[in-house]
Amino acid sequence: MAYEQLFERKENAKDAIASAKPLSPLIQNKLIEMMEKTMERNIRLDWPELVNEAVKRRKQQGLTQKQLATLVGISGPTVNSFEQGKTSVTLESCFKILRFLGLLDRK
DSSP states (O other), rough: OOOOHHHHHHHHHHHHHHHHHOOHHHHHHHHHHHHHHHHHHHOOEEEEEEEEHHHHHHTTOOOHHHHHHHHHTTTTHHHHHHHTOOTOOHHHHHHHHHHHTTTSOOO
């Protein structure tokens, strides 16, 4: 299921909980908290697809791996390892790449 669909389901569920009467605000908040934790556990990443999308976006922007590496502050070999799907890349480096390419929120 796409992230957008999960977000929409989450917002619809929040609205349904908030509109339920006569639940107290405390109970409503607890239900929303429980629902969010359950949904977070059910999210699955299709890592190869995410990497493919990152490569596609890098190329659409006309960037080489070395240029992307310089822009995000990591090494060229790290970008290459990321794009090859190697597991030796740190999560921090992956996040830098994904954020720069617009695949991860800038929080």
